[in-house]
Amino acid sequence: MKKIVLGACLAISLLVFAGCAKETVAVTIDPMQKQTLESSSLSYMESLGSLPAEEIQKSIDQAEHDRNAIVYNGLTNYLNSMHRLGAFVSADSAEAVQEADGSYRVEITSTFEKRKLHLTLGLSEDRQAFTEMTFEPEYSFGEKFGDAAGNLVVGMGTVIVVLIFIAWIISLLKYVNVFEKRRKAGGQAAAAPAAVPAQKAAAAPVNVSGAELEAVIAAAIAAYEADRDGESDGFVPGPTLQNGLVVRSIRRR
Incomplete structure (x- = not known):
């Protein structure tokens, strides 16, 4: 029913607009x-x-x-x-x-x-x-058909030739990429600096406890005193050592 109503409305509209056409004066x-x-x-x-x-x-x-x-x-x-x-x-x-x-x-x-x-x-x-x-x-029908066929062949031939040319250009792009990579690689090789010897790794810090530190200092003092004893008669006046060092306390900071 909707299609019938729409069709009737379209027919009425065409008739109305046709009646509104401009009259041609002979x-x-x-x-x-x-x-x-x-x-x-x-x-x-x-x-x-x-x-x-x-x-x-x-x-x-x-x-x-x-x-x-x-x-x-x-x-x-x-x-x-x-x-x-x-x-x-x-x-x-x-x-x-x-x-x-x-x-x-x-x-x-x-x-x-x-x-x-x-x-x-x-x-x-x-x-x-x-x-x-x-x-x-x-022109006759044969001449019109021949002209149309000629135009079709020329148009399609031109399109095919252009497409083949574009495909050939696209196939050459891979060589451009290879050339670009080679150029970049050559530039990087020329700009690369001389190899620098690796620096010695810094010694890793050693965690030493307070008792170990006291023992190390005491051993160093004893070794120093032993060296001093070989140069003198070993007399130590008073409560101090020969070098005047007095170890009072050692604190780790």
């Missing part, structure tokens, strides 16, 4: 103006078809100098299509209409050696300037 062109435009357009196509490529190129250069983009682009497209059109045969028909804004549009059909050509000319309201110039050669 403009009736004056018969004399219509005949004049059609005859002048056929004459323009005949004169253009009889021009050689060099003269068309001069017209293109003049349009570029005058900054007339419409004529420049139109004649450039026609010049690029000349080898596929062949020689000009005839200007067959022309149909002129007037637009709602007052400008004119003329559809011209011409016959060339290889195919037909459809030319659309747009003219301003005063018919003094081109507002449109479109050349459309009539």
Whole structure:
């Protein structure tokens, strides 16, 4: 039910918006103006078809100098299509209409050696300037399919070649890494200082108790006194030793 309701709402909305479309006002062109435009357009196509490529190129250069983009682009497209059109045969028909804004549009059909050509000319309201110039050669289905296939092959070939080139560049990155490692290793080897002999390890502190310290000092004093006894007669005046040292107390700090 929800889908049905939504579908009905969508249909109603489309009908409402379609009714709000702007009404197209048909403009009736004056018969004399219509005949004049059609005859002048056929004459323009005949004169253009009889021009050689060099003269068309001069017209293109003049349009570029005058900054007339419409004529420049139109004649450039026609010049690029000349080898596929062949020689000009005839200007067959022309149909002129007037637009709602007052400008004119003329559809011209011409016959060339290889195919037909459809030319659309747009003219301003005063018919003094081109507002449109479109050349459309009539190609067969086989030619269109061939052009599309050629564009596909060229596009895909370009993509494949670019991808192969990128893959080759990526494969070379590993050599860059190896070169960088070698360069760093060479720099470190050149900057490495001469080996310095290891310093002797500092003697580890020895924990000595108070009794052991007293015994060591007493032994040192006794050894010193023994050396002194060998140099004198051994007489010791008073309660002191010969060297005047008196051991009163020993404290560990």
